[in-house]
Amino acid sequence: MAQVQVITGIERRRRWSESQKRSIVAAAFAPGAIVKAVARQADINTGLIYRWRRELSEVACGFSEVVMTGHSSLASQSEAPAIEVVIGGNVHLRILATSPPDLAAVVVKALAGR
Numbered sequence: 514m515a516q517v518q519v520i521t522g523i524e525r526r527r528r529w530s531e532s533q534k535r536s537i538v539a540a541a542f543a544p545g546a547i548v549k550a551v552a553r554q555a556d557i558n559t560g561l562i563y564r565w566r567r568e569l570s571e572v573a574c575g576f577s578e579v580v581m582t583g584h585s586s587l588a589s590q591s592e593a594p595a596i597e598v599v600i601g602g603n604v605h606l607r608i609l610a611t612s613p614p615d616l617a618a619v620v621v622k623a624l625a626g627r
Contacts, residue, residue: 534569535569537551537562538562538566538569541562541566542566542611544593544594544610548563570614570615593611594609595607595609595610596608596610598621600624606620606621606624608620608621
């Protein structure tokens, strides 16, 4: 005889839309945010946020914000977390922390080879 199990509680497997995933990942990695706190607020595990970030970066379209400025205005840019790279003394590159790592690597390689 077959055995049947009836679950009367709330189903724990939830479905998240792409926009929900993006907003949770953006909130978790915003400047000053704590991933654990965002995960607790969304009632999910921190590992899920990191997995979503990896999945979203794999399908990212490969664009990032680029601002062209003169040498004197580099110091006056916003205080957003970034890495500043000087190549050959005449190329100054500022990579925002929100930029996809693969895109940043391609840009640095292209500028270093010129």
